[in-house]
Every structure is written in structure tokens, then in C-alpha cells.
Amino acid sequence: MNDHEYDVVIVGSGIAGSVLTKTLTQAGKKVLLLEAGLQAGIAFDAEKNFQNYQYYLNTFYKAGAKVPNSPYPNIEDAQSINVLDIEKITPENKPTTNGYLVQEGPLPFASDCLRGPGGTTLHWLGSTPRMLPNDFRMKTEYGVGVDWPITYDELKPYYEMAENEIGISGDVEDQKVPEKVVGDKTIYYNVDRTYGKDYVFPMKKIPQSYLDKVCMNRSKGLKVELNKVVYDIVYSSTPQGRNSIPDPRYKLTGITWDQRAKKLVLHRKDDYEYQPVGSNWDPYTGQRCEGNASCVPICPVQAKYNALKTLRKSDPEYLAIITQAVASRIFYDKGSNDITGIEYKKYKYADSTVFETKVAKGKIYVLAASAIENAKILLASGIANSSDQVGRNLMDHFVMLTWGLLPEKGFPYRGPGSTTNISTFRDGTFRKEHSAWISPIDNWGWAWPTFAPGTDLSNALSEGMFGKKLRAHLNDVITRQLLLHFECEQIPDPNNRVTIDPKYKDQLGNYRPVIQYQSTEYMNKAMEAAKKVSDQIFKAYGVEDFTDYTMKNADAVKYNGKVYNFWGAGHIVGTHRMGSSKEHSVVNPDQRTWDHDNLYLVGCGNMPTIGTSNPTLTMTALSFKAAESILKQLEKNEDHGSTFSKKQFETT
Amino acid sequence: MEALFQKSNSKRHRLISNKFLQSLNDRNFDLLDFDKLKENLQSAIELEHSTIPPYLCALYSIKEGTNEFAVKTIRSIVVEEMLHMVMAANILNAIGGSPAINTPDFIPEYPTKLPMIDETFMVDLGKFSKESIDIFLQIEKSADHKPHGGDDYHSIGEFYTAIRESLILIDKNTPGGIFTGKPELQVTSEQYYGSGGKLIPVYCLEDALEAIEEIMGQGEGIDNSIYDGDQEMFGEDKEYAHYFKFNEIYHERKYSPTDKSDDEPSGHPINIEWNEVYNMQKNPKMSDYPVGSELYQKTYEFNKTYMALLNNLHDACNGQPDMLLKGVALMYDLKYKALELMKTPYEDDGLMAGPSFEYVN
Amino acid sequence: MSKKTPKESFLTISVYLTGYSQVDLLGTGMLDTYYNTFVENLEIENVTTYFKEVDQILDNSGNSEEKINEGITKVLFGSALVSLTTNLITMWYTGNWGQDVISPESYTQGLIWNAAQAHPPGAKQPGYGSWADEPIEIPTI
Known part of the structure; x- marks a missing residue:
């Protein structure tokens, strides 16, 4: 390949990479997309696409443990993190080296992501609440963490683009989230200000579950007390990236690059009717969520958004895709600090040890390979790290789960993973003391913490139950299961980090990420507080509490004499954060590395703090911002009047 | 000649109930008879419904994970039958009628006969097979808009044409028009998805005519070049008539862009596993x-x-x-x-x- | 009655073990698969013993459900056979043999989801918005 054959080289076809690929190729920029996963996963041909997806689905059916990555190939050449590999870390068992990650602890990092075409959006849940304005100024408001270099208002237009691209179903009115309690009065965020007057989502809200309604009905007017402050329990329907009924009021048609204004524009048309985007193999499949209740790990009809839907909208004239190409190193010019190429290893077939090493070249380079992978590649290349922040500030939501039996049937195991959340503790002055959290009501019973309903069956069998009695018992127990999440924000901690160690490499000779991870007082206190809140909510619901925390769990902490367990949320954030100064951050507000003018990073790694929102929507908004910055940069440098020779679509 | 490929819905099948036969045979029915018009619209609803059970049987009999093309095709056809049924009800509601969908004689007794004089064949509830697809082809063919010989023979197209004319005439001759039905009775587009076509709520004559066009499938015909490289790569197929969709299954082959409507399909082979049922x-x-x-x-x-x-x-x-x-x-x-x-x-x-x-x- | 084939005995005893009717079990389409899985995973003498015990319970009960249940508790949940019995029930309820999913289809046919008035995640989806209401209940005769 010749120098500067491409305008932009992008690593990774997840949502960040796909948003960039789509936006840049539609603006006529030549893009080379490198994807580590298998060729089959990117098939644009309807039939091949369907067959590949059916293969995923059958793999999922056949999997003993239906964990998030269970449907997808986990290839030795580009391993994915698998939650089944998580072990307790002890002085005797340290580091743990099962699977892809090397975990030094003291606590194991408990979240996974997917390295393959479409990235983790293949198994994401799809919840898409925006971050709250105060999440962007944690240092100023609460004296913890850092402020973002941009405000909520500055990100707002990009949120609108992300919501358009993903296709969000939701009700803006329901996003009236408490900001703080003053005296005995709760102050709410005003949606006319946070979302803008008359703003609506592309589709109406996904119906809230019967279970949600049972919970809401049993707790009308409920107030809970925490550290002598009384809080209203507030329920919000959760905006989500899955198809529902189009909202006729939504008039935003799509995003294009306005060359003259030098910005991305989200167009409006008054006679527009939004069309839900169906599956990648048949536009009529998946126009509505069909209630498969398996968003994680796989939506069988693709009513749930995945990044390949965006990638398909790319202009094929300007796009080349190379799959089975694992980025390993980035080269730069020691004089100018400009990036000169990305080295990748193209393996022959799944698990093959045979590979060719090649270098991809472009004017601009973008890493969109996930927060952990991006950091790892940067560390392996010794670049972009003058701040010493690369790999640091690794964050996730600590998901503390509480579970019990309702006094009536709520009929879980139906519908999307969650359709309603308790938004009471998403913000407030308590954040000076401990984490905020969002509390989704889980629609899937106790499946997560106890592997129900399989364990309900084995427990009943061990008691000698069978026949009609067994059937009736299962009906009684499973239909009353309730699970609440308390997804607590982590604060950036430089010691929670991704590093590399020559001792740990994969079969292509690429580094495996080495993780150090710990909990802090700020989060332990939040779990203590959340359990107190859970107890009060359960009492109001009339729920019999079956929550069982033990030090045997991989992620267990003892705080004030009590044990708490938490689980990973799959929200991997913060490893190459954005900031307002070169000294304390890796990228600037344009998502460009401070150290290299032609290197951009995208994905959740750029987020300085995590807030209480599932991060995908926010990182997608940031990806549009990155696309805009790249287009500006390309067009500034461009030789006016030059034309590109059209590049054939290739996916070799 | 009708175009082979249409953007919207297609030449339609009709399976005809005895009630409907009567109305067809009553050649002199008065286009100005308002009650008759309502009766005919009720018959239209029943017609649209009556193919659904046979198509569903064929569809469900296909074993999970097999015959992807046939499943997708039959599913989309069934969804469109439902769409037409609801639109016929919309028209009836728009003129102040009351659709009856749950009466004992609403469901035909299978096997049931098609009314075509020269081509008597029975429609069964049965599995997906070459034989059943052949019957479906005959059903779809019966919707042919071409005039037929013989005094007793009328096409479905003519039936809908009569409804259409009747709507226009009666509306014109009635002071204030006949579209006085309650608008809140209309089933609107937000309740419809999953296939081609469009659910048209009917509030006035123009809407009714558009709905009939949609049902009759006289949508915009386009030329035969459906496959450009991008569309194929990105999996966007054009919609085309039910008859032709079934014919592809029957012949286990797709139409090629140059095929004419009288031709057998000559494009790529389709994998049909007749035994996976x-x-x-x-x-x-x-x-x-x-x-x-x-x-x-x-x-x-x-x-x-x-x-x-x-x-x-x-x-x-x-x-x-x-x-x-x-x-x-x-x-x-x-x-x-x-x-x-x-x-x-x-x-x-x-x-x-x-x-x-x-x-x- | 004792002229039953082992597969027939398997089906009959499965009705009492699972609490589902014969047609419910046949309606899963899994009888052959499950019978074969059961037989293939056991030593031949264990198969023989198991069906001998099953036939004895069925033949000596005079079709009394109560007596059959007593026999099941005493013999099939007795220490010698309990693990076979629980494996058999687990197979119908989850489509698993031990920890292994027998086939993609067996997963989607697990009766536990029916017992829970739900559906196997990722299969037999109940349609848009269904989760907002109680599960459909169609009255039986």
C-alpha cells in the first residue's frame, strides 16, 4: 500500500468506528477500516449475513453458560474478555491469567467487551440515558473526580445525532430526574432545558414491563431516608436503542457534513416519518422489539441497534475493510510526532498462528478498538502518553444487585432487560460522600446473580419435588422473582489501570492487557447506602429479601463489618481520558491526542468520568464530535480542487 | 402488461367465500346501493382473511432454521394479507359501517373452493409442499386483472373496481358525502409494520381510493433492473408480486432482472428443502x-x-x-x-x- | 400394560415426573432426542434396571396417580436412581443433560419457561409490547 492512500485509517468496527466510517465516507473521505474479528461477521450480502447471525444464535442456544459473549467466536488471534474467566484474586492466586486479561487485582475487573465486527453493540443491553449536566462537572460541584473539558450543553447537539443514529425509543418527559434535595423539596432537572423544548426521541418509549408496573403500584409516594435526608423514589422509563413505534413528532432525518459551515448537521424535514431500521439481512425483520428477552447476549431479530447497521450506511465507494487484521503497533515520526502507520497482523483463519504483518497508512489515524484495547496499543507503541494517563482511570459501574420474591406475580423473564429505572440517586449533594447510582428494575428475574431459573429447578429437585408439584412450585417462585440493580459510578483512580508486560502476550505476539483494579471508600460507602435504600424499597414492595453476599464471590468487599458483592456492568470507561490540558489527559475536546496531530482516539476511553448513564450513547455523541473534528482537519489540509480516485469496496 | 416488480404491493390472490360469489354473480348490482356497498366491503374483509389460515399452515410447518427464503417470503405475504384486511375494514368504518370479524361464518371451512369456473381447485390447510405452493400460485393467479371470457366470470380486480366506482358514485350523490364514519375508528399506520405496503387510514374518498389502490397492488411499476451492485451488496431487495414470489419458491429459483412476467424464474437457485417440514x-x-x-x-x-x-x-x-x-x-x-x-x-x-x-x- | 416399549415407558413416566401431559411432551418434538440421550448416557444395565423399575411402578399402580407418585418418591428418588431421575426431569425442563445443552432445539423447548409463564430467552418471542401485560392465558375446556 502506498503512503497516504487513505484519508483515514480506523481500527475497530464497533459503534465508534462505524459512526466514523459512515460519516467520513459519506463526506467523500477514503477510509480503511481494520477489524480484528472474522470476515464472516461483516457480511453485507443479505443471505450470508443471515447465515452468520443464525450461527451466532445457535451458538448461543447451545451455550451452557449464556454469558454476554457466548454467541460470538472467541478466537485466539483476537481474544475477547470473557466474564467466565473471572476468578477471585488472592495472594496465592495472583495475577490470574485465565482467558485474555491478566488480573493483578486486588479485585478482578468484571466486565467484558467483544472484539469482532460490530463490537460490543452485538451484546449490549441498549439502555441509553444521557448523562446529567452535573456529571460533567464533578470536581466543581462535589469536589471529586474531574470536570469534563466540555459541558452538557456543548455535547447536546451530538447527543441528538447519537439518538438519531442509534434510533432511540423513549419518552423525554420521563427523563425528569432529581438533581438534588433542598430541605424537604426535591429539585428536578427541567427537560425543557436539558433536552430542549419539544424535543422527542425517534420512537415512542418501549412499553414498560408488567413487572415495572407492579413495582410502581406497590410504592406510590414512597420516600426513603438516607443519612437523615428524605428522598422521593422516582421512576423513569429508560430510553433505549431498540425499535418501537415511530414518534410522528420526530422530524430529524439524518446527519451530513456541511462543507461550507465546516460542521456536521442534523437535518430536519417537516413531512418526515421516521422508519425503524430493521435487521441487517431483511429490513422488515426487527422493526419492533419482539420481546425475545435476550438483548444480552443476542437480539435474534436485530430490533436492538448494533453498529453494523451504521456501518452498512457507509458509502462503499470510499471504504475498504480489512478483517482478521489485529492492530499491534503504531509508528510515528520522531521529529514531527506525526503518526506514520499502523502495524497490523492479518491472520489466515480463526485460531491460526499463521499471519502476515502489514502496515496501514493514511493521513489521519483513529483508534476505536475499545477502552482497554486502545490503551494497550498506545502503551505497546510508546505514544500519546506524555501525560502518563494512558491506561489509567479505568472505570466501570459497580453493579450491586439485590433480589427477593414479590408477594404477587410480576412475571419476569419477559421483555427487554430493563424498561424502567429508579432515578432518585442519579445526582445529589450526597455525591460529595459517595457514588451516585442508577437503579434499573431488571426484567429477567434472578438470572444474573443466581443463574435462575435453572437453579430453582435443581433446588426443587434436590428436595425431591417432581410432577405437578414441581411445576406449580416453579410457577410460584420464578414468576415472583425481582432483581434490582444499583449501578454505582466509579471515580477516576490513577491506580485502576491497564498496563502491559512482555511476560503476557497472545499467540500473535500482541500484548495481553494487564489490569490493576480496586474499590475505594467512595464506592464502598455507596454500596452501603444503596443496600439501605434497597431494604426500604423491598419493604414497601412487600418483597422477601433473598440477597446473599459472600466473601467467596470474586468481587467482594467488606465495609463497616458487612460484606457486599458487585458485578461488572460492561461499561469500560476512562483509559485515555479527554481533558483541558496536555498534562492531565490524553485527548483534547476534539478527541485528538495532545501528542500527535493526526491521531484520534474514540470510544468510552475518552470519558473523564462515568456518571450514572450507560456510556454508549455518550461515547457515540463524542464519536460524532470526533468525526467533525477529523473532517475539519482533513479539509483544512486539503489541496483545494483535488479529487480522489474512487476506491473499490473490498473486504479481503 | 403488469410489471413484474413493484415497489409496493402486488397483484393479489383472492380466495372467495360463497357470500362473495353471490355478489359477483349478481351482475346487475346497483352501484348506487349503499347497503350493497357495505356488504361488499364486509365480503372484502372476509376474502382478505380467508387465505391467511392456509398460508399460516404452510409457514408454520417449515422446520425452524430451514427454508429461510420461503419463510421470509410467506411471512411477508401473510402480513400483507392482514394489512389489506384491516384496510378494507378502515374503508367500511369510514362510511359508517361496522366490520364483523368474529362471527361464526367468518371463517371458511377447509378444504374450501375457489370460485373460478374453469379452474376448480380446493384450498387446504396443509403443510408447506410443492403441491400447496401450486395451489397458492393458482390463488394468486385468480387475482389476475385481465378480463376473462364467459358471462359468470369476474375477476377480483373487477370486484374492487366496482367497490371503487360505487364509492365514488354514492359519495358524489349523497349530500355531505358518505365519509361520515368516526375518525377514531380508523386503524392507523403506527400499528402496522413488518412488511411492505402502507396502512392507510381512511377519512375521505381520496384516502379510500388510495387504500383500494394499495390493496389491488396497482402500485408504481418499475423497470426490471432491480439489482444494482449496491443494493445487492447491502441486501435491499425490491418488493414484487405475491404470484412471482410463490413462483420463485415453486421453481426453487429467483427471477433474474431480465425475466418477463410470463417467464419461469431464471436467476440464482434458491435452497428449498421440501422435506424440512x-x-x-x-x-x-x-x-x-x-x-x-x-x-x-x-x-x-x-x-x-x-x-x-x-x-x-x-x-x-x-x-x-x-x-x-x-x-x-x-x-x-x-x-x-x-x-x-x-x-x-x-x-x-x-x-x-x-x-x-x-x-x- | 407391560408390553410397553422402553420409549413408551419413558414417555409415560415423564408425564408423572414433569407434571406435563403426554401431548405437552410430544408437542416439544423432543421425545426421540431425549429418549436417545437418556439411553446413550447410561450403561445398558442401568437402562434396563431403570425401565424395569418404571414399568413396575406403572403396572402396579392401577392407574392411580397417587400410587405412581408414591412409587416415584420411593424408588425413582431412592438413592440408587435419584441422579438418573433428576437428570431426566432436568432434560425435559431445560434441554440439558447434566451441564450440557443437548442441542439448540432442546434449549428452545425447555418446559421450565412454560412453567414460569415466560419463554426461553432468544426464542419463542411473544411479540412487541407483550411484556407490558400479564402473560396470555387461554382458558382450557
Whole structure:
């Protein structure tokens, strides 16, 4: 390949990479997309696409443990993190080296992501609440963490683009989230200000579950007390990236690059009717969520958004895709600090040890390979790290789960993973003391913490139950299961980090990420507080509490004499954060590395703090911002009047 | 000649009930008779409905994970039949009528006959097979818009044309017009998805005419070049007529862009696995089983679900359009109940039970 | 009655073990698969013993459900056979043999989801918005 054959080289076809690929190729920029996963996963041909997806689905059916990555190939050449590999870390068992990650602890990092075409959006849940304005100024408001270099208002237009691209179903009115309690009065965020007057989502809200309604009905007017402050329990329907009924009021048609204004524009048309985007193999499949209740790990009809839907909208004239190409190193010019190429290893077939090493070249380079992978590649290349922040500030939501039996049937195991959340503790002055959290009501019973309903069956069998009695018992127990999440924000901690160690490499000779991870007082206190809140909510619901925390769990902490367990949320954030100064951050507000003018990073790694929102929507908004910055940069440098020779679509 | 490929819906099948036959044979029916017009629209609803059980049987009999093309094709056709049924109800509501969807004679008794004089063939409830697809082809062909010889023979196209003319004439001759139905009775587009076509709510004559166009499938014809590189790569197929869709299944081959409507398909082969089906007994009946037996019970439960769906559709078309949403769950439930029957041996002869689509109380 | 084939005995005893009717079990389409899985995973003498015990329970009960249940508790949940019995029930309820999913289809046919008035995640989806209401209940005769 010749120098500067491409305008932009992008690593990774997840949502960040796909948003960039789509936006840049539609603006006529030549893009080379490198994807580590298998060729089959990117098939644009309807039939091949369907067959590949059916293969995923059958793999999922056949999997003993239906964990998030269970449907997808986990290839030795580009391993994915698998939650089944998580072990307790002890002085005797340290580091743990099962699977892809090397975990030094003291606590194991408990979240996974997917390295393959479409990235983790293949198994994401799809919840898409925006971050709250105060999440962007944690240092100023609460004296913890850092402020973002941009405000909520500055990100707002990009949120609108992300919501358009993903296709969000939701009700803006329901996003009236408490900001703080003053005296005995709760102050709410005003949606006319946070979302803008008359703003609506592309589709109406996904119906809230019967279970949600049972919970809401049993707790009308409920107030809970925490550290002598009384809080209203507030329920919000959760905006989500899955198809529902189009909202006729939504008039935003799509995003294009306005060359003259030098910005991305989200167009409006008054006679527009939004069309839900169906599956990648048949536009009529998946126009509505069909209630498969398996968003994680796989939506069988693709009513749930995945990044390949965006990638398909790319202009094929300007796009080349190379799959089975694992980025390993980035080269730069020691004089100018400009990036000169990305080295990748193209393996022959799944698990093959045979590979060719090649270098991809472009004017601009973008890493969109996930927060952990991006950091790892940067560390392996010794670049972009003058701040010493690369790999640091690794964050996730600590998901503390509480579970019990309702006094009536709520009929879980139906519908999307969650359709309603308790938004009471998403913000407030308590954040000076401990984490905020969002509390989704889980629609899937106790499946997560106890592997129900399989364990309900084995427990009943061990008691000698069978026949009609067994059937009736299962009906009684499973239909009353309730699970609440308390997804607590982590604060950036430089010691929670991704590093590399020559001792740990994969079969292509690429580094495996080495993780150090710990909990802090700020989060332990939040779990203590959340359990107190859970107890009060359960009492109001009339729920019999079956929550069982033990030090045997991989992620267990003892705080004030009590044990708490938490689980990973799959929200991997913060490893190459954005900031307002070169000294304390890796990228600037344009998502460009401070150290290299032609290197951009995208994905959740750029987020300085995590807030209480599932991060995908926010990182997608940031990806549009990155696309805009790249287009500006390309067009500034461009030789006016030059034309590109059209590049054939290739996916070799 | 009609174009082979259409953007919207297609030349349509019709399976015709006895009631409908009468109206066709009554050649002098007065286009100005308002009651007759309402009757004809009710017949139209019944017609649209009557192909649904045979198509569903064929669809459900295909084993999971096989015959992807056939499943996708038949599914989309069934969804479109439902669309047309609801649109006929919309027209009837718009002129102050009341669609009846849950009466005992709403469901034909299978096997049922097609009214075409020269081509008598029976339509069964049966599995997906070359034979059943052949019947479906004949059903779809009967919708042919071409004039036929013989005094008694009228096409479905002519029937809808008569409704169309009747609507125009009566509307014109009635002071204030006939579109006085309550607008809130209309089922609107937000309740429809999953296939081509468009659900048109009817508030005035123009809407009614558009809905009839949609039902008759006289959508915009386009030339034969459906495959440009991008579309193929990105999997965007054009919609085309039901007859041609079934013909592709029958011949196990896709049409190529240059095929004419009279040609057999000559494009890429399609993988049709005729044996990957549940061997459903033809035209099962509850009366096949001893009252109270497990299979009797299962078939009854299926029919009960089917009735719940018809009741739901009835309510949706009589003032509660949002009920259509709840009908979706019944549709799916119907499928799973049908599948259970199709996996249960009928007798010891290798045949399986199946859904009987009968009226039950 | 004792002229039953082992597969027939398997089906009959499965009705009492699972609490589902014969047609419910047949309606899963899994009888052959499950019978074969059961037989293939056991030593031949264990198969013989198991069906001998099953037939004895069925034949000596005079079709009394109560007596059959007593026999099941005493013999099939007795220490010698309990693990076979629980494996058999687990197979119908989850489509698993031990920890292994027998086939993609067996997963989707697990009766536990029916018992829970739900559906196997990722299969037999109930349709848009269904989760907002109680599960559909169709009255039986």
C-alpha cells in the first residue's frame, strides 16, 4: 500500500468506528477500516449475513453458560474478555491469567467487551440515558473526580445525532430526574432545558414491563431516608436503542457534513416519518422489539441497534475493510510526532498462528478498538502518553444487585432487560460522600446473580419435588422473582489501570492487557447506602429479601463489618481520558491526542468520568464530535480542487 | 402488461367465500346501493382473511432454521394479507359501517373452493409442499386483472373496481358525502409494520381510493433492473408480486432482472428443502379426536387463541385500534400452539396433528 | 400394560415426573432426542434396571396417580436412581443433560419457561409490547 492512500485509517468496527466510517465516507473521505474479528461477521450480502447471525444464535442456544459473549467466536488471534474467566484474586492466586486479561487485582475487573465486527453493540443491553449536566462537572460541584473539558450543553447537539443514529425509543418527559434535595423539596432537572423544548426521541418509549408496573403500584409516594435526608423514589422509563413505534413528532432525518459551515448537521424535514431500521439481512425483520428477552447476549431479530447497521450506511465507494487484521503497533515520526502507520497482523483463519504483518497508512489515524484495547496499543507503541494517563482511570459501574420474591406475580423473564429505572440517586449533594447510582428494575428475574431459573429447578429437585408439584412450585417462585440493580459510578483512580508486560502476550505476539483494579471508600460507602435504600424499597414492595453476599464471590468487599458483592456492568470507561490540558489527559475536546496531530482516539476511553448513564450513547455523541473534528482537519489540509480516485469496496 | 416488480404491493390472490360469489354473480348490482356497498366491503374483509389460515399452515410447518427464503417470503405475504384486511375494514368504518370479524361464518371451512369456473381447485390447510405452493400460485393467479371470457366470470380486480366506482358514485350523490364514519375508528399506520405496503387510514374518498389502490397492488411499476451492485451488496431487495414470489419458491429459483412476467424464474437457485417440514395432516378438525382427549384439548386451545385474535381484530376495527397491539402477542401465541400440534403425532401413520382454524365459543 | 416399549415407558413416566401431559411432551418434538440421550448416557444395565423399575411402578399402580407418585418418591428418588431421575426431569425442563445443552432445539423447548409463564430467552418471542401485560392465558375446556 502506498503512503497516504487513505484519508483515514480506523481500527475497530464497533459503534465508534462505524459512526466514523459512515460519516467520513459519506463526506467523500477514503477510509480503511481494520477489524480484528472474522470476515464472516461483516457480511453485507443479505443471505450470508443471515447465515452468520443464525450461527451466532445457535451458538448461543447451545451455550451452557449464556454469558454476554457466548454467541460470538472467541478466537485466539483476537481474544475477547470473557466474564467466565473471572476468578477471585488472592495472594496465592495472583495475577490470574485465565482467558485474555491478566488480573493483578486486588479485585478482578468484571466486565467484558467483544472484539469482532460490530463490537460490543452485538451484546449490549441498549439502555441509553444521557448523562446529567452535573456529571460533567464533578470536581466543581462535589469536589471529586474531574470536570469534563466540555459541558452538557456543548455535547447536546451530538447527543441528538447519537439518538438519531442509534434510533432511540423513549419518552423525554420521563427523563425528569432529581438533581438534588433542598430541605424537604426535591429539585428536578427541567427537560425543557436539558433536552430542549419539544424535543422527542425517534420512537415512542418501549412499553414498560408488567413487572415495572407492579413495582410502581406497590410504592406510590414512597420516600426513603438516607443519612437523615428524605428522598422521593422516582421512576423513569429508560430510553433505549431498540425499535418501537415511530414518534410522528420526530422530524430529524439524518446527519451530513456541511462543507461550507465546516460542521456536521442534523437535518430536519417537516413531512418526515421516521422508519425503524430493521435487521441487517431483511429490513422488515426487527422493526419492533419482539420481546425475545435476550438483548444480552443476542437480539435474534436485530430490533436492538448494533453498529453494523451504521456501518452498512457507509458509502462503499470510499471504504475498504480489512478483517482478521489485529492492530499491534503504531509508528510515528520522531521529529514531527506525526503518526506514520499502523502495524497490523492479518491472520489466515480463526485460531491460526499463521499471519502476515502489514502496515496501514493514511493521513489521519483513529483508534476505536475499545477502552482497554486502545490503551494497550498506545502503551505497546510508546505514544500519546506524555501525560502518563494512558491506561489509567479505568472505570466501570459497580453493579450491586439485590433480589427477593414479590408477594404477587410480576412475571419476569419477559421483555427487554430493563424498561424502567429508579432515578432518585442519579445526582445529589450526597455525591460529595459517595457514588451516585442508577437503579434499573431488571426484567429477567434472578438470572444474573443466581443463574435462575435453572437453579430453582435443581433446588426443587434436590428436595425431591417432581410432577405437578414441581411445576406449580416453579410457577410460584420464578414468576415472583425481582432483581434490582444499583449501578454505582466509579471515580477516576490513577491506580485502576491497564498496563502491559512482555511476560503476557497472545499467540500473535500482541500484548495481553494487564489490569490493576480496586474499590475505594467512595464506592464502598455507596454500596452501603444503596443496600439501605434497597431494604426500604423491598419493604414497601412487600418483597422477601433473598440477597446473599459472600466473601467467596470474586468481587467482594467488606465495609463497616458487612460484606457486599458487585458485578461488572460492561461499561469500560476512562483509559485515555479527554481533558483541558496536555498534562492531565490524553485527548483534547476534539478527541485528538495532545501528542500527535493526526491521531484520534474514540470510544468510552475518552470519558473523564462515568456518571450514572450507560456510556454508549455518550461515547457515540463524542464519536460524532470526533468525526467533525477529523473532517475539519482533513479539509483544512486539503489541496483545494483535488479529487480522489474512487476506491473499490473490498473486504479481503 | 403488469410489471413484474413493484415497489409496493402486488397483484393479489383472492380466495372467495360463497357470500362473495353471490355478489359477483349478481351482475346487475346497483352501484348506487349503499347497503350493497357495505356488504361488499364486509365480503372484502372476509376474502382478505380467508387465505391467511392456509398460508399460516404452510409457514408454520417449515422446520425452524430451514427454508429461510420461503419463510421470509410467506411471512411477508401473510402480513400483507392482514394489512389489506384491516384496510378494507378502515374503508367500511369510514362510511359508517361496522366490520364483523368474529362471527361464526367468518371463517371458511377447509378444504374450501375457489370460485373460478374453469379452474376448480380446493384450498387446504396443509403443510408447506410443492403441491400447496401450486395451489397458492393458482390463488394468486385468480387475482389476475385481465378480463376473462364467459358471462359468470369476474375477476377480483373487477370486484374492487366496482367497490371503487360505487364509492365514488354514492359519495358524489349523497349530500355531505358518505365519509361520515368516526375518525377514531380508523386503524392507523403506527400499528402496522413488518412488511411492505402502507396502512392507510381512511377519512375521505381520496384516502379510500388510495387504500383500494394499495390493496389491488396497482402500485408504481418499475423497470426490471432491480439489482444494482449496491443494493445487492447491502441486501435491499425490491418488493414484487405475491404470484412471482410463490413462483420463485415453486421453481426453487429467483427471477433474474431480465425475466418477463410470463417467464419461469431464471436467476440464482434458491435452497428449498421440501422435506424440512412437519408432516401435518391435511385439514385437521376437532371432530377428528375423541372429545376430551389431549389432542382435542390442544386443538381447542389453538382455536380458542384464534378466536381471541379474531375478537381482538374485531375490537381493533370497532373503536379500539390500540387493541391491535395486544393482538400481536396472540399472533405469536397462535404460532407456538400450532407448532406444538404439528410436532404431535396424529395417528401412528407418520402424520402429525395441526391447527384446525375452527370457530369455537 | 407391560408390553410397553422402553420409549413408551419413558414417555409415560415423564408425564408423572414433569407434571406435563403426554401431548405437552410430544408437542416439544423432543421425545426421540431425549429418549436417545437418556439411553446413550447410561450403561445398558442401568437402562434396563431403570425401565424395569418404571414399568413396575406403572403396572402396579392401577392407574392411580397417587400410587405412581408414591412409587416415584420411593424408588425413582431412592438413592440408587435419584441422579438418573433428576437428570431426566432436568432434560425435559431445560434441554440439558447434566451441564450440557443437548442441542439448540432442546434449549428452545425447555418446559421450565412454560412453567414460569415466560419463554426461553432468544426464542419463542411473544411479540412487541407483550411484556407490558400479564402473560396470555387461554382458558382450557
